[in-house]
Amino acid sequence: MCDELNGDPAIRCAILTGDGSAFSAGGDIHAMRSKEGMFAGSGMALREAYRNNVHGIVRALYALDMPLIAAVNGPAVGLGCDIVCLADIRIAAATATFSVPFLKLGLLPGDGGAWLLPRAIGMSRAAELFFTGDSIDAETAALWGLVSRVVPLGRLTAEAERLAQKIASMPPHALRIAKSLMRAGQSASFDTLLEMSATTQALAHYSADHKEGIEALIDRRPPTFIGA
Template identity: 40%
Template structure:
């Protein structure tokens, strides 16, 4: 167990500044509801944000699925996160599944979804919240809320269209159909399709390429990348100037310059 981190349905390993969060609820296909996975994700984000020795987070699933999203058995129960009058269900969503996108937007380090199996509904949306997606050739994606008579209550409609554009996001959301690894690659939904037994190796390879860079610079660059799609150019450039001022005065920059001089 990692000190000061309490995970119930997941496990976290840390090696060479790379953290791997693995969902361990194969019995429910790593469903985010009806489990403690939401809390585990949030606790992990808080932990890595405070730990400067972690520079990349990989998220993956144990067993056959990455995540099946909402637990359908929970939806059938009378007393669950999906039951009650409108006001009660709204509150449950805000205090439950919607904590994932709120916190994923706050994470300070790059994230990689290593999609080992089906990523469905909120599971697919979680993958879309990550910076990179690497997918097993045996996995598939599905924004299948409409097949259950519900909408993407976790914010999926926000993230998906930012990855592949409105029209294609609308088609996937309004049909709820499955997307293979090949199609996902063609759409630009994923960075790479790999053999199932090579998934973590490829994800770790990318994570290693990033993690060996100056750790302070990684965090500032991640923040700028997230800001770039939200701020007007003039305001964005103000933050660039501020972060660059900090970077020029940080030991990471000075050490990097020294290494370049040594190589020459």
């Protein structure tokens, strides 16, 4: 699915939300206890299951070219919380909660959460959540920077769609490049990012969308970007 999204230039923004009362309840603890499903087999088999299944999910979401909005409608537990961190913009319903209770089960964040969560909320707060297994509510998540806003549950979908439509009105090529620059900025040196910025900016100056943006501003009208 993510490959299809990346391959369609008409798609300028994506929304990820839960189906039901939870955003994601995390791993199936009953399957863990009975060593069934993904948790069946030897330790090496389970390692490969994580690499091929869980890691496949997080890698695919991380590799999305277009902006991704997480609309967190309820509990985001374990892998669910770490998936929230993969989104570029995260909004929550007032009913949302967030937790990474791996240690309570004698487990570790096997989904990349030890990399994702500290980047979303800082090392100290991420350590507090990982080391205690505590849950935080939506308002605390907003205070900590895990989500950018909290809205009533009944408005969550409309708010996510309103935000997606606003993002989708931007020039599609520049939008995806802006995301890639922000992503690179998390690990690249400042000098490297400046070089990347100069190159991509120079190309953008020769785009039809740049010309349209200038003309629309002068004409005092909304621009229409076509991805050219």
